[in-house]
Amino acid sequence: MNLRIILESLKFYKMKSERTIQGWFIVLYCLNLLIYLLPFVDTDFSGYFAYLESMLSGHMPPDSFFSLLTTGNWFFLGLSFLLKLIGAFFFIMYATLFVGQNSGMKPRDSFKKCISAVPRFLLLLVLLLLLSVVSACVAFLPLLALIVVLYFLPLNMTLENRPLRIALEKSFRDSRQVRFFIFLKVILLALLLSLPRGLVLSFVPDLVLPYVMVATFFTVLQLFAQARLMGMLYLLLVKKEPGVLPSKPEK
Secondary structure, X not given: OXXXXXXHHOXXXXXXXXXXXXXXXXXXXXXXXXXXXXXXXXXXOHHHHHHHHHHHOOOOOOOOOHHHOOHHXXXXXXXXXXXXXXXXXXXXXXXXXXXXXXXXXOHHHHHHHHHHOHHHHHHXXXXXXXXXXXXXXXXXXXXXXXXXXXXXXXXXXXXXXXXXXXXXXXXXXXXXXXXXXXXXXHHHHHHHXXXXXXXXXXXXXXXXXXXXXXXXXXXXXXXXXXXXXXHHHHHHHHOOOHHHOOOOOOO
16 A cells, blocks of 8 residues: 555646636746746846855855845745745645545635635644744754644544634644655655656756756645645545555456
């Protein structure tokens, strides 16, 4: 089952609302690509990297860190952060739809459930940002551990509209005794997609646009595959539904 669940996660398009999912993929792909095509965006951070290299070599540059970033750099960083939030929304919306589709949930129902949970997700985001600052000195290990422990938190917040505190408690219970299993599946899926990504990118011309087009495709694919994996693990481990994976054909 270990390999089957990973391979099944790659089939993100296999949903009752297949056309809608394909549309979501295209929309998210275009949005992530658009940021590199906007005329007021600057993706050249060579000054920033030179500043870091100088600091690491023991020389403190005379210029301040913030003066090295252009207005276009700030636009790029701001839009990148916004796209991360949009990607997280699509991730949760897909996972919610995957779990709820067998009970008649439609894409618009998943959208409404996710929209209603936005205030709680924003509060959670603030808490995670604070934890990120605290755990930065230890390679973000506490943050990564918490993400595994609360793996099912997004679904517990959207599917039954639970308050954040109750959803946190239930997510902690849901992941008990299966946390290593969850961690292993998430890492294996990420590694499985990173291999073809690296291989394909090695053949891409050394130009910004072709590279970004390929890298963005694999980024969006990773997002939807991980969302499907979350939905499958929720049905298997929390709801105890054995029919999530297609049965093997009889010999």
